[in-house]
Amino acid sequence: MPESAVLTQDEILEKTREILMEALVLDADEIKPDSSLTADLQAESIDFLDIVFRLEKTFSTEAKPFKIEPGELFPDNLLENPEWVQEGKLTDAGMDMLKERMPHVDFSAFDQDRNVDKVAANITVASLVTFIDRKLSA
């Protein structure tokens, strides 16, 4: 495939699925677009690092390295900012921050819950594909 060719969302999904199969030791049919990485696929924080490294390797080309900055896929240290989290729940400012920093994730259902422990559960395979697609097109 020529390096300048743009990947379709289906191609991104396939490569992402292969990465998740390797990193999480799962079969292809266990990985669906709406699977939550943490809630359905049992990914833990060390798996996120594994996944980020594999994504960087897979989607980098000589012309355009694919580098994911710390906090870009998933904002770190949420608990440390009292503007964003009060008593274990995301504030309005916190929800705005999440929507801005993670445009690849659908937080509409989460708005009712806002429990900080459950933020990661909203990252689905589909939102990973969206993240990659946006970054490749940027």
Place this chain on the structure above:
Amino acid sequence: MRWMWIDQIVELVPGQRMVAIKNVSLAEEHLHDHFAADGELDALPVYPASLLIEGMAQTAGILVGAARDFKEKVILAKIMRAVLDCDVFPGQTIRYEASIENLDTAGAATKGVVSRTEAASGQWDLIGHIDLLFSHADQAMSGVDVPEHNFVFGENLKIILQSAGLSAAVGAKH
């Protein structure tokens, strides 16, 4: 005994690659349990695969630590893949070759191959590969009780590096 499962560092390309070797000897106490004589079976000393993995983890861990001047607490977090196609016995030597695949503030991914030789044969056989993921404890493990000082890279390491003649190559600033 010492928890040191490599004997010499034979090559170091800072930030990229490291090669270390380990001699396997009947003098090692654990080989007398692994495996001891049992009923009709004779004793059969075989180098435990878990210690072989530790040798790779120490090789790769020092390589990763050196890349950041030993300021990070480099902790083995995940064995992504380890395959050992045959075993190692007393009188043989193991060679670990590790390279950094990815490194950032949160941690590092390494790839490694394991080879084995009989003493004086001059021939190395590739017997396995081990891919590891390390986390930098302070950056990546919020919530876990980890001491503030760098307990991972201490005096023992300095001794190994000095005896390998490599203190200069890795800065030895720690």
Place this chain on the structure above:
Amino acid sequence: MRFNLIDTVLEQSPDRIVAIKQVSLAEEYLADHFPTFPVLPGVLMVETMVQAARILLSDRGDTRLVLGEIKGLKFGSFVRPGETLAVDVTVTGSEDGTYQCRGKGRVLRHGRDGPDETAVSGRFTMRPIRRALPSS
């Protein structure tokens, strides 16, 4: 160091074994791992699961199966002196004298509040000892 890591077998059935390893400051390697912060090395958690699997599989003929492969094995909580590693290993499949296993190790903390935590989890394969590379 002595290399029999299983202290007690708690449960055993044809496909599953639960066993413990006590961690104590009396174990010499802790002086090096690490000075000022002794913790059970991750590979000894793996070895504990391997030894548990070996006991479980010894009924099937080969009593000296060894670790051949690991996939996606993660380390979680540390296990400190005075704590216990409880491993739970299940055989998930077998093929030509090679056995696929899934294992998990929890930290047991005596007399202290809080849930037990996962120290190690992952998949591994046990196979017969091989002196030479398979020829193919």
